[in-house]
Amino acid sequence: MTTRNTLLRSMNDLGLAAWFGGTLSNAIALNGAAAQASDPAERLRVADAGWARWAPVNLASIGVHLVGAIGIGYANKSRVATQKGVLASTVAKSVLTAAALGVTAYSRVLGKKVEQAEGRPTRGVTEPASDAPDDAAASAQRQLALLQWTIPALTGALGVLNAVHGEQQRPVQQLVGRLARPAKALGLAA
Numbered sequence: 001m002t003t004r005n006t007l008l009r010s011m012n013d014l015g016l017a018a019w020f021g022g023t024l025s026n027a028i029a030l031n032g033a034a035a036q037a038s039d040p041a042e043r044l045r046v047a048d049a050g051w052a053r054w055a056p057v058n059l060a061s062i063g064v065h066l067v068g069a070i071g072i073g074y075a076n077k078s079r080v081a082t083q084k085g086v087l088a089s090t091v092a093k094s095v096l097t098a099a100a101l102g103v104t105a106y107s108r109v110l111g112k113k114v115e116q117a118e119g120r121p122t123r124g125v126t127e128p129a130s131d132a133p134d135d136a137a138a139s140a141q142r143q144l145a146l147l148q149w150t151i152p153a154l155t156g157a158l159g160v161l162n163a164v165h166g167e168q169q170r171p172v173q174q175l176v177g178r179l180a181r182p183a184k185a186l187g188l189a190a
Contacts, residue, residue, distance in 0.1 A: 008071035013162065015065025019058060019100075020155035026054055027148035031125040040121035040129065047125040048115045055108065062104065069097065072165075079169075086168055093161040100154035107147045113140035 034047035073080065073090065080086050117137030121129045126145035128138035 003075065005072055005075050008068045008075065011064045011068030012072055013068070015061045015063070015068055016155060016158055016162070018061035019065060019104075020152055020159060022054055022058055022061065023104075023148070023155065024152040026051060027152065030054075031148065035124040035127075040123070041119050043122050043125055044114060044120065045118045048111070048118060051111055052115075058104070062101070066097075069093070083168065086165075089161055089164050089168065093158060093165070096154055096158050096161065100151060100158065103147055103150050103154060107144060107151065110140040110144050110147070113137055114144065117141075 030050040031047055034043050034050065037043045037046055076086070080090050113136050117135075120132065120137070122132065122141070123129050126141050126148060128141050132138050
């Protein structure tokens, strides 16, 4: 008998959507708008204020996603154990989730270092001014220039794996996947 997991799936998908979309939007819109501030000394302050407002929402989004993802994994533990391909996609999703969490946490640490440089003129939010000292804040800005795109890339890949999991739950895919291991053991499949 099939059990519905609508609440868990909704938590997984909506939490991930907010994590992906909010981070991508802030990288494009917030950082882009802050970089347009006429006073170069205001650019970091404006961006930092926006990212600080996003941080608790992002944390909640990540938490909602994780509860949903763990719940779905638990609800589908027999499929993970018996259906060909589900374990591999589950492991891949777990690795990507851990990577996205790590990059998100590290980006927050770097953001805190950049906050300490508020008032310093900058070329852009993730670009120190050409005459800026080569210190921790400038290094953090340069790292954030890459990481602001890494988080949406990782969370976007998680969205793709969610689609793969959805396809793997089609009845025909479940039947073929569950019969693949016994067929191989009996020498009926490669």
